[in-house]
Amino acid sequence: MKRTSMALVLLTGLFMASCEQSPPPPSQAEQILKGEHKLRKMVERTETNSNISGGFFLFVGALSGGTTTSMLVKFAWEMNDGTYALSSLPLEKIRIKLDEDITTPTIKFRWGPSNHPQTLQRLIDSNVLYAVITAKESDWPIQVNLPLN
Secondary structure (H helix, E strand, O other): OHHHHHHHHHHHHHHHHHOOOOOOOOOHHHHHHOOEEEEEEEEEEEEEEEEEEEEEEOOEEEEEEEEEEEEEEEEEEEOOOOOEEEEEEEHHHEEEEEOOOOOOOEEEEEEOOOOOOOOHHHHHHHHEEEEEEEEOHHHOOOOOOOOOO
16 A cells, blocks of 8 residues: 555656646747947937926916936947837936957846837836946046045
């Protein structure tokens, strides 16, 4: 009786091991953003966005508005399918890694989960936590403007 139950446990274990689930398919963010991507062009831009809203009823009303200024880094990068895309990220989401052995500057994205399909720029805006740009020191000029106290 013991041999039969031991054989049954062994067979059950082998069966369970052979029925491993396959990993889930990669997300849209992973398919697009994974790996290191070659950079072709990169520029820094200041963008100003203004908005105004208001509401009126008879003679009473309210009006409000605001202006925001942000520094964006716009860049052309080679996607995993070999095509180039133009994208942008806020300056505070860019990190720089200096490497004297690199021949072509690259960008590598760190992203969070993606819940549903999106356009490329919307995917970058909502999922990219930060991006690491790897370049030679000579390709990244030093412009440090610190306040003197």
